[in-house]
Amino acid sequence: MDNKSENKVVHKWGMVIDQDICTGCQACVVACAMENNISFVGEEDAGYGRNMQWIRVERFWEGEYPEVRSTPFQPVLCQQCGSAPCEPVCPVFASVHSEGQQINMQVYNRCVGTRYCANNCPYQVREFNWRDYERPTPLENQLNPNVTVRRRGVMEKCNFCVQRIISGEDKAKSEGRTPGDGEIVPACMQACPTDAIVFGRLDDPDSLVSKLAKDGRGIKLLEDLGTEPAVTYLKGGSSYARNG
């Protein structure tokens, strides 16, 4: 018991996504799929709303072509809500909050596939394994050994690359320090060519992510629902220059 509470590290991890500099290149989507062993569902299922992406790039525009007032791309991933609607509705506690990281976790082994969490997620970022998807050889060599491979009937979603967070935290702990800013990088942030995605500890006021989250351009998705998202979107100022 003592050992358990000793291991409890309370970091609040969060993310900032700058829509003004996102180019919509989808590199984050690809990197995420590689890192997290996400299945490829094929054309037909993807066209029917069963594409598995833990992060998707939404595109919005106003007006009719060619007078399109384009707004930036909006990458949407799990917002890791502080008060998550998906958690209380799961009948078997497969959707739970991690105390140490303040992330919403999905326990694949516990999930029975009622899909209530996905219905109740206002961001629609939960992905369901509708089938056992094929992974023809030699693609199995590409699987990340640190991430569980999911089978049919299980819900899954973005967890801020929790495997990277845990190993980063463990490394820092063995060296007797807390993880430094920018030390732990999720796959989407790593792949982003324009550095539109910034990840870090929101409980550390000096971290880049905390400073950016307080930026005047910051908004949270569907903030009025009271879900307390850990992801902040920046948009609206084109003359902005980052100082971090």
Added chain:
Amino acid sequence: MPEMVDTTIKTPDEFSEHLMFDPLPRGKMNDMVMESMQITSWKFWVVAGFLGMVVLVCLFGAWGYLINEGLGVAGVNRPAYWGIFLVNTVFWIGISHAGTFVSALLRVFKAEFRRPFTRAAELMTTFGLVQAGLSIFMHMGRVWLFYFLAPYPNERGLWPNFHSPLSWDFLAITTYLLASTMYLFLPLIPDHAMARDRSKGWRKTLYRTLALGFRGTEGEWTHLRTAMNIFAFAILPVMFSVHTIVSWDFAAAMRPGWSSTIFGPYFVIGALQSGIAAVGMVLVVVRATMKNMKYFIRLEVFDSLGKLMLIISMSWAYFFFNDYLVQWYNGDKFTDILLHFHESGPLGWMWFMMLIFNIVIPWALLWNKKIRRNPAILFTIGLLINVAMYFERYVIVPISLTINRMPFTWRLYKPGIEVWLSLGTFAFFVLLYMLASRIVPLVPVWEVQEGQMAHSLRKVGKATVPAVSELE
């Protein structure tokens, strides 16, 4: 207003249209019920065989395929994570409501017209719940782990999440299934004893077991009456709670179109709407196909059921418009889009059919005594009401799921293998009912006889007036 009082004096013959005033000797009535169970025509076995095939292929075959392949073979997608399986669950729980309603509520209120068909309605409860249970398991992604939902002690100290409406649902449906089965069984004991004394062979063995040694002594009757009384009162709150809890699966979620505080009573009324209509349909079929049933199930039964259907249709309309008005009034952007999507979206025809079948047709027809007393027309109205209530659940589940707060994900749901599995549940329900009609006395003989003993005609001057005495 004296001119509105019916002053015509009925002759004793005119009372004989009522079952309660048209008694037969006990032995004869018992034989009639035994006959109705034992005489089976070849047509019965043809239909039962066909339904059995449908159940094998569409229910168990298709379900096996679904389990093996995953829910990809069904039509569910994002954002409609719930589809026809949940529609079926709500629909069948709705059907199962009528049995208890008719039996317990009318028993508590001593409505005499209930006597010949309480059993027929209670059987619907049990068999409807079987279909609801199957449907909810079909819906699960990993049904082989369904026991995770049950609170059972295990070495990991894991329990179900009692915050989840689905956990409440699981407990409520299980409670209702157990309670309604016991409530079905209790009044069956004297009828099983009756059947035991009048049968041979395997039937004798079966009924001897089921009758639990009932001999009809005064003490046994007292115990039985007390038990049934307790159950009739206790099962009513359970019945209301079950569909309220089913509605909380939706109402407790934070989705436009779902988070509505009136869903509880709205769902209960919806359940009665489809359930009472289904009781009417079943009685029409039973009366037309089973031997001797024209004596027990009379036009007065359809008359009373028709009135009930009309009243419940009016209540449903009230709750429906109340639900719409309150949701519209809250002014949420996405709720507004959703409400317009209901009536003008690609499946708007379903929404209009729902209103026509649920409100216009019952209101236009059921006020008329002649129509209420015509089994064929009543059957048709009941069928239309059930279609409408199926549409209502379809509007609430997959159609409402189409619209959420992330417009990028909006997509319409197209049913896949669910259609076959739905057919399977319907066939299974009818099959179970047909098989039960061969084994279970479909008319509670003792209850009819009790009623006939309590009712009598008295001469007051020149007039014949009905009198009902309180037994017990």
